[in-house]
Amino acid sequence: MKKSTLTRGLLTLAIAVATQSAVADLPEYQKSSSWFTDSQTLLQQKLQNSREQKAVKNVILFVGDGMGVSTLTAARILEGQQQGKTGEENFLSFEKFPFSGLVKTYNTNQQTPDSAGTMTAMMSGVKTKAGVINISEDTLRADCASSKGKEVSTLLEMAEYQGMATGVVTTARITHATPAATYAKTPERDWEYSAKGDCKDIATQMIEFPIGDGIDVAMGGGRRNFLPKEMKDVEGKSGKRTDGVNLVETWKSKHAQGVYIETQAQFDAIPAGTKQVLGLFNDSHMRYEADRANDTAGEPSLTEMTKKALSVLKQNDKGFFLMVEGGRIDHGHHAGSAYNALTDAIEFSKAVKAATENVNLDETLILVTADHSHVFTIAGYPTRGNPILGLVVSNDKTGSAQTSPVLADDNKPYTAVGYQNGLGYADLGTTTDADARYNSGALGGRAVDLSSVDTKSSGFHQEALVPLQDSETHAGEDVAIHATGASAYLVQGDMEQHQIFHIMSRALGLSKSE
Amino acid sequence: MKKTGQILLLTMAVTGWMSVTQATPLSDNECPQAANAAFRVIYENSQHPEQTQVVWCYQGDVAWETPANGVVQWWHREPNQQVSMIRLFGSEQRGIAFESTDLRILGKQVDAGSLTTLAGDGWVIRQKDSQTETVAARFAQWKQWDTVDFADIGDMEADPFIRKMINIGFIEDNHVTAYYADGQPIKSEHGHHH
Numbered sequence: 001m002k003k004s005t006l007t008r009g010l011l012t013l014a015i016a017v018a019t020q021s022a023v024a025d026l027p028e029y030q031k032s033s034s035w036f037t038d039s040q041t042l043l044q045q046k047l048q049n050s051r052e053q054k055a056v057k058n059v060i061l062f063v064g065d066g067m068g069v070s071t072l073t074a075a076r077i078l079e080g081q082q083q084g085k086t087g088e089e090n091f092l093s094f095e096k097f098p099f100s101g102l103v104k105t106y107n108t109n110q111q112t113p114d115s116a117g118t119m120t121a122m123m124s125g126v127k128t129k130a131g132v133i134n135i136s137e138d139t140l141r142a143d144c145a146s147s148k149g150k151e152v153s154t155l156l157e158m159a160e161y162q163g164m165a166t167g168v169v170t171t172a173r174i175t176h177a178t179p180a181a182t183y184a185k186t187p188e189r190d191w192e193y194s195a196k197g198d199c200k201d202i203a204t205q206m207i208e209f210p211i212g213d214g215i216d217v218a219m220g221g222g223r224r225n226f227l228p229k230e231m232k233d234v235e236g237k238s239g240k241r242t243d244g245v246n247l248v249e250t251w252k253s254k255h256a257q258g259v260y261i262e263t264q265a266q267f268d269a270i271p272a273g274t275k276q277v278l279g280l281f282n283d284s285h286m287r288y289e290a291d292r293a294n295d296t297a298g299e300p301s302l303t304e305m306t307k308k309a310l311s312v313l314k315q316n317d318k319g320f321f322l323m324v325e326g327g328r329i330d331h332g333h334h335a336g337s338a339y340n341a342l343t344d345a346i347e348f349s350k351a352v353k354a355a356t357e358n359v360n361l362d363e364t365l366i367l368v369t370a371d372h373s374h375v376f377t378i379a380g381y382p383t384r385g386n387p388i389l390g391l392v393v394s395n396d397k398t399g400s401a402q403t404s405p406v407l408a409d410d411n412k413p414y415t416a417v418g419y420q421n422g423l424g425y426a427d428l429g430t431t432t433d434a435d436a437r438y439n440s441g442a443l444g445g446r447a448v449d450l451s452s453v454d455t456k457s458s459g460f461h462q463e464a465l466v467p468l469q470d471s472e473t474h475a476g477e478d479v480a481i482h483a484t485g486a487s488a489y490l491v492q493g494d495m496e497q498h499q500i501f502h503i504m505s506r507a508l509g510l511s512k513s514e
Numbered sequence: 515m516k517k518t519g520q521i522l523l524l525t526m527a528v529t530g531w532m533s534v535t536q537a538t539p540l541s542d543n544e545c546p547q548a549a550n551a552a553f554r555v556i557y558e559n560s561q562h563p564e565q566t567q568v569v570w571c572y573q574g575d576v577a578w579e580t581p582a583n584g585v586v587q588w589w590h591r592e593p594n595q596q597v598s599m600i601r602l603f604g605s606e607q608r609g610i611a612f613e614s615t616d617l618r619i620l621g622k623q624v625d626a627g628s629l630t631t632l633a634g635d636g637w638v639i640r641q642k643d644s645q646t647e648t649v650a651a652r653f654a655q656w657k658q659w660d661t662v663d664f665a666d667i668g669d670m671e672a673d674p675f676i677r678k679m680i681n682i683g684f685i686e687d688n689h690v691t692a693y694y695a696d697g698q699p700i701k702s703e704h705g706h707h708h
Contacts, residue, residue: 335665
């Protein structure tokens with residue numbers, strides 16, 4: 001038996017004995033409470049967590065775009081309530097991971113960050129400016145000339161250099177900031193299909209990826225950025241490219257054995273043994289999970305894409321690096337639609353679960369985090385099991401649930417979840433007071449009485465304190481990181497976001513100095 | 515343009531939050547998805563003839579143009595019969611694209627069959643024609659303008675176009691389809707229709 005294992009066993013025994021002796025004096029109704037016994041069990045499980053450094057063959061980085069801590073809480077409650085439970089006791093799949101920490105997300109020039117700068121930190125080990133992807137912070141945003149010579153390398157590139165398989169999966173455009181930061185370098189995140197100066201657009205950089213055998217699996221949206229403006233795609237949407245280049249054809253010619261897919265049917269028919277896949281399922285972002293059934297040509301879910309990516313990447317004996325993004329959690333929040341943000345977060349959790357079930361955790365490190373948070377809050381004192389998207393029903397003086405929503409000082413009820421800023425309330429259902437919206441696009445504060453409004457409907461957008469006509473914004477507080485698998489113990493405590501790169505590179509042995 | 519308050523609110527027939535009263539239907543109030551389907555109707559305000567609205571139809575797509583400020587709302591029926599919309603800004607030759615899901619979230623779902631119906635009091639048809647080439651050219655011109663997705667606006671706060679649209683109130687004034695030249699919505703002195 002190794003010394004560390006022996007030590008841990010003795011420690012466990014000592015704690016168990018001490019706990020038993022102290023617990024013996026507690027009242028029986030306390031000792032037998034499920035709250036008490038369940039947490040004892042969880043502690044015992046924690047004590048068994050491995051802190052041994054194992055050789056890591058594979059790394060999967062899951063990024064929930066905009067998935068702040070309040071989103072995790074609300075999504076876990078919603079998922080639990082969808083299963084007929086009260087909800088609060090539920091765990092998202094990755095919240096059961098043995099190690100977790102908090103991550104500081106600021107960009108070098110912004111207290112509250114954007115995805116370009118934050119994902120650059122995770123992929124390269126250095127923070128940079130908002131809007132900038134894999135260019136060091138001394139560049140000017142959207143200034144091609146100033147970016148030259150300041151490019152930084154990414155973990156995906158390092159993995160390709162080692163002959164590993166690499167994959168990028170997202171529900172956003174595959175050229176959007178978060179996925180782009182795995183493979184591209186640009187001073188402007190918006191240069192997805194065209195760029196200025198002699199900089200290359202992001203789509204071109206993805207297809208011309210120069211290292212190893214290229215990105216082995218790339219699945220998401222953004223088809224228009226790969227097609228000429230004059231060309232219509234399978235869903236009748238036009239391309240965006242003004243240079244006349246059809247990058248899909250370029251990819252096909254570079255990867256004769258690869259499989260290009262655009263629809264659910266083609267996705268389902270990917271032959272076994274395929275080693276390279278390019279899947280572009282929508283002209284722009286893929287559908288929200290709640291809306292996926294409405295897609296014209298059919299789209300796979302994030303869970304399906306994750307499982308498929310793993311089946312392809314696992315064929316490489318040297319291991320793989322896979323980044324999976326739940327890209328539309330962010331968009332749901334920006335639109336002030338908690339329903340769409342949370343249902344996409346639940347799907348993201350399912351994708352993580354699928355990954356844990358399809359890899360060997362003795363040789364695979366799985367990290368789950370977010371790039372930044374949103375100004376999304378859970379407020380009031382809703383009673384236990386109160387619908388998370390519903391109006392707040394509080395408890396009475398005895399601690400029992402009341403029968404009707406609590407009223408604020410303006411005599412109107414309020415929802416448990418809401419936004420600090422953004423578009424504010426909008427109702428899609430029955431007739432509302434449209435007058436209020438004539439005066440201002442965004443409705444800050446308490447514009448309407450929600451008493452008769454179905455706040456749990458998919459189209460409801462929550463109230464916002466500060467009216468912003470463009471959209472709700474990101475938030476600046478820390479996000480969570482959860483880890484399981486080999487070397488997961490490297491994740492703990494408060495961390496800088498760029499430490500995530502070093503955890504992954506150390507685990508994979510890509511950086512000898514670490 | 516002076517805000518007289520005399521101008522009537524133009525509404526699109528939005529499911530749920532507003533019903534249409536005293537509509538002025540066209541003789542053919544459908545815009546069929548046929549290759550030769552093309553027409554243009556110019557409306558004028560009976561009290562202020564200098565104020566016009568143009569309804570365009572081309573191959574199933576319907577666009578409402580406010581010539582005074584160059585703002586266009588261009589609706590497109592998707593193969594699954596859902597409706598998407600692009601709001602175009604002539605001064606910038608750019609637009610914001612709303613997918614059907616965005617419209618649903620924003621409470622702007624439309625009945626595709628009612629799009630060629632201009633609602634509101636006082637609007638009369640000044641001219642109607644069916645010159646396919648003219649209509650096709652107009653849509654072809656709009657198609658050349660660059661668009662951004664509504665879903666991306668939250669990440670585009672640094673874009674001068676977005677900032678300008680925000681500042682003049684164009685981004686999210688869902689219920690108004692007619693604007694003064696300075697971007698402020700044209701409001702009805704008669705209130706609104708529930």
